[in-house]
Amino acid sequence: MQRRDLFRLMPALAAAPWHAAEPAVRSRLRSAICAYSFRRELESGAMRYDDLVRMAVDLDLDGLDLTVYWFPNTTDEFLMPLRNLANRSGVPIYSISIRTNMCQPTAELQAKEVASIRQWVDVASKLGAGHIRVFGGDVPRGRTEDEAADWVTEILTAASSYAAAHGVILGLENHGGITLRAERIIQIVKKVNSPWVGINLDTGNFRENFYEQIRMCLPYAVNAQFKTVMRGLKGEVEPSDWERIVKMFAESGYKGYLALEYEENRPAREAFPPLMRKLRDLARQHSRR
Secondary structure: EEEOHHHHOOOHHHOOOOOOOOOOOEEEEEEEEEOOOHHHHHHHHOOOOOHHHHHHOOOOEEEEEEEEOOOOOOHHHHHHHHHHHHHHHHOOOOEEEEOOOOOOOOHHHHHHHHHHHHHHHHHHHOOOOOEEOOOOOOOOOOOOHHHHHHHHHHHHHHHHHHHHHHOOEEEEEOOOOOOOHHHHHHHHHHOOOOEEEEEEEEEEOOOOOOOHHHHHHHHHHHEEEEEEEOOOOOOEEEEEHHHHHHHHHOOOOOOEEEEOOOOOOHHHHHHHHHHHHHHHHHHHHHHOO
């Protein structure tokens, strides 16, 4: 090929898809801390959110999922220094986790719930987080699950418009109540039908057919929180098979974070680091092209 021919080809080469010569990425798994793991320490003041940023650096992790329950406030005086530390540390605050109850039977209560989610979207935006974990809530006494599912759908639909305008995804967690079963949470997410709404998949919150329900939710997962155990309907407890679950995420083509949410009795400062290293290594091992 002559030099002049190469120059003629250069605009076409520049316009070609950047991935044309690369194999498609099948999964992209990233490790993260879920702040709820340190709920006792954060509530007592023994730890601050800054400490979680530094821990993520020490453990060579990819991100932080910040449960907001122990934020001292949501002013810029608190949020901006935290974001600055995270940015300078190379640790994205990619998610915040908030309390919601979307099983609200009246228009007034539904509007109040939407307004609350919008306020937290503003907080997420200030922190640079692109995801918020939300709860569906419990079906009120005397009302049906179908009715409650419709209320959740309506609230998520309304809230997702505001979230979309700020680049924030709402992840509905499988957290008992209206979201106890995979079929129902999938139904809600599909009915909302928005790229800004998905499932915050908690691997320890189903009460039966654990692995099958996880598998069902994977196509809709926008974030994941890993538990160390699974608890059945009768209170039976079994260790969570992380190797199996991470493989499931990888095989599904999931691209996102696996956050460790530690809930057991041993002090988190002792138990969390080795568990987090295990999950981090599994994520790296199974993140594949």
